[in-house]
Amino acid sequence: MPIANQNLFNQSRSFYLVSILELWQRFSYYGLQCILPLYFVWQLELTLADAFRLFSTYVALAFGFISVGRWLGEQILGIKRTLLLGSLLMMAGYVLLVLSTHKNGLIYFGLATISVGNGLFKTNPVALLSDIYNRTRFTLYHTLACLGSITAIILTPWVAHHYDWNIAFSLGVFGMFLVIIHLIFGKHYLNQYGTLTDQQPVSLKVGLLVSAIITAAIVFSSFLLHHQTAAPWILVVLFIANILFYWQKLINLxxxxxxxxMIVFILLLMVFVFFTLYLQIPTSLNFFAIHHVSHQVMGISFLPEQFQALNPIWIVITAPMLAALYNRLGNYLPIPHKLAIGMVLCSSSFLVLPWGATFSDSSGFISAHWLILSYALHSIGHPSISALGLIIVNRMVPAELKNFTTSMCFFTFAAAALTAGKVATQTIAPLYANSPYISLALYSEWFMKIGIVTAVIAVLMVISAPLIHRVMQSNQP
Structure with missing residues (x-):
C-alpha cells in the first residue's frame, strides 16, 4: 500500500480529506433532516400525519438509492466520480429548496434530487477510507463526521427560527459547495486510491446511460413524494422480491x-427495529420535545429542535470509550452479546420518558434531563447495533452474496424509514385533545409500548446470543 503524506496528529492528508467530505455532507443532510418535518407542518401547513409520511418517504428514498450509488462507484464510474456526481446532485437539490419559495412542486423535486444524490454519495467515502486504512481509524473518522451533524443541528434550527427557512436551506448549499471544492482541489491526495474504474475514462455511451438512470431516479422519486401512499407498496414489492431471492440463494448453500x-437474516430484522427507533428522533421525539420538554438546561434556553444534537454529541463522547471497553473485554463479551446490550439500551431510552412524564409540571412539561438521559441511552446503544451488526454480516456472508446482502441492508433501512413514519403518527393527539395532559399521556403510552416491544426483542437477543456466537465461530463450510 502506498504511503500517504503525513499531517497533524500523524494522520495522512488523504484521511483528513475523506473525513472533511463526510463532515460537510452530514452538515448538509442532518441540518435539513432536523427541520424538515417542522417545515412541512409550520410552513407548508401539512397535518402531522402527512408531514411524517412525506418525511419518511424522503428518508426511505435517500437510503434506497444507496445500492445504486455503490454499484456506480464500484462498477461503472469509480468511487471518486460517483462522489462528485452525488455532491453536485445534492447541492442542486438544496438550491431548488432555496429557490422554491415554499412551492410544493419544486420542494418535492428538490427533495427527490437530494435523495438520489445522497444515495450516490453515502457509502463511497467509507469505501475510499477502507482503501486508505484498515478499520482502526474508523472511530476517529466517525467522530469527525459527527461534528458536522452536531454543528448543523444546532445552527440550522436557529437560522430558520431567527431568519427564514430558505436561508436555513442555504446552509445545505454551503456544505455541499465545500464538499465539491475539497473534491476538486484535493483530488491529488486520492490519486492512489479507488477502484479500477477510477483509473479508466468514461465513454460517451456510459455517460448517457448514467444520465438516463439518474434522471429516471429523480422523476421516480418526485412521483413517490407527491404520492406517498404508493411508496410503501412499491417498497414492499421490492423487499419481498429481495427476500425471495435471498431464500432461494440460501437453499443452495x-x-x-x-x-x-439465517442468523444474518435475523440480524437484518434487528437492524430494522433499531433504525425504526432511530428515526423517531426527527419525528415523534422532536415534537415531544416541542410540546412537553422544558427548553432550559442549566439555565440556558435552547430551541427544542436543537435537542436532536444530543444524539451525535453522546456518540462523540461515548463511542471512543465504548470501543476501548469492548476491545479490552475482547472474547469475554462476544459481538452477539454486545448487540443484545445495545438493544437493551435502546429499549431503556424510550422507557425512561413515560417515567419522566410522571414528574411533569402543571403545564404538562418535564425536565430536559429526562430527554438528555433518553438520548444518552439510545446513543450508547447506537454503535453496538449499527456498526457491530454490519461486522457480523461481513464476517458471515460468503463473498458471492456480500453485494446482495449489503443491498438488503439498505432496503432494510428504507423499509424502517417508512415504518418509523407510521409509528410516529401514533403519537398524534386527536383534534379534541385540548389538554396538554391528554397529549402527554398519548406520548407516554406509545413510548411505553415502543420500549416494551423493544425490551421483548432485547430479551430474545440475550437468550439467542450464545447460539449466534457458536454459529459465527463455526468454521464448517
Whole structure:
C-alpha cells in the first residue's frame, strides 16, 4: 500500500480529506433532516400525519438509492466520480429548496434530487477510507463526521427560527459547495486510491446511460413524494422480491453456511427495529420535545429542535470509550452479546420518558434531563447495533452474496424509514385533545409500548446470543 503524506496528529492528508467530505455532507443532510418535518407542518401547513409520511418517504428514498450509488462507484464510474456526481446532485437539490419559495412542486423535486444524490454519495467515502486504512481509524473518522451533524443541528434550527427557512436551506448549499471544492482541489491526495474504474475514462455511451438512470431516479422519486401512499407498496414489492431471492440463494448453500445466513437474516430484522427507533428522533421525539420538554438546561434556553444534537454529541463522547471497553473485554463479551446490550439500551431510552412524564409540571412539561438521559441511552446503544451488526454480516456472508446482502441492508433501512413514519403518527393527539395532559399521556403510552416491544426483542437477543456466537465461530463450510 502506498504511503500517504503525513499531517497533524500523524494522520495522512488523504484521511483528513475523506473525513472533511463526510463532515460537510452530514452538515448538509442532518441540518435539513432536523427541520424538515417542522417545515412541512409550520410552513407548508401539512397535518402531522402527512408531514411524517412525506418525511419518511424522503428518508426511505435517500437510503434506497444507496445500492445504486455503490454499484456506480464500484462498477461503472469509480468511487471518486460517483462522489462528485452525488455532491453536485445534492447541492442542486438544496438550491431548488432555496429557490422554491415554499412551492410544493419544486420542494418535492428538490427533495427527490437530494435523495438520489445522497444515495450516490453515502457509502463511497467509507469505501475510499477502507482503501486508505484498515478499520482502526474508523472511530476517529466517525467522530469527525459527527461534528458536522452536531454543528448543523444546532445552527440550522436557529437560522430558520431567527431568519427564514430558505436561508436555513442555504446552509445545505454551503456544505455541499465545500464538499465539491475539497473534491476538486484535493483530488491529488486520492490519486492512489479507488477502484479500477477510477483509473479508466468514461465513454460517451456510459455517460448517457448514467444520465438516463439518474434522471429516471429523480422523476421516480418526485412521483413517490407527491404520492406517498404508493411508496410503501412499491417498497414492499421490492423487499419481498429481495427476500425471495435471498431464500432461494440460501437453499443452495451447505448446511453450516445456511445457518449463518439465517442468523444474518435475523440480524437484518434487528437492524430494522433499531433504525425504526432511530428515526423517531426527527419525528415523534422532536415534537415531544416541542410540546412537553422544558427548553432550559442549566439555565440556558435552547430551541427544542436543537435537542436532536444530543444524539451525535453522546456518540462523540461515548463511542471512543465504548470501543476501548469492548476491545479490552475482547472474547469475554462476544459481538452477539454486545448487540443484545445495545438493544437493551435502546429499549431503556424510550422507557425512561413515560417515567419522566410522571414528574411533569402543571403545564404538562418535564425536565430536559429526562430527554438528555433518553438520548444518552439510545446513543450508547447506537454503535453496538449499527456498526457491530454490519461486522457480523461481513464476517458471515460468503463473498458471492456480500453485494446482495449489503443491498438488503439498505432496503432494510428504507423499509424502517417508512415504518418509523407510521409509528410516529401514533403519537398524534386527536383534534379534541385540548389538554396538554391528554397529549402527554398519548406520548407516554406509545413510548411505553415502543420500549416494551423493544425490551421483548432485547430479551430474545440475550437468550439467542450464545447460539449466534457458536454459529459465527463455526468454521464448517
Amino acid at each position: 451447505k448446511s453450516a453456511m445456511r445457518r449463518k445466513m
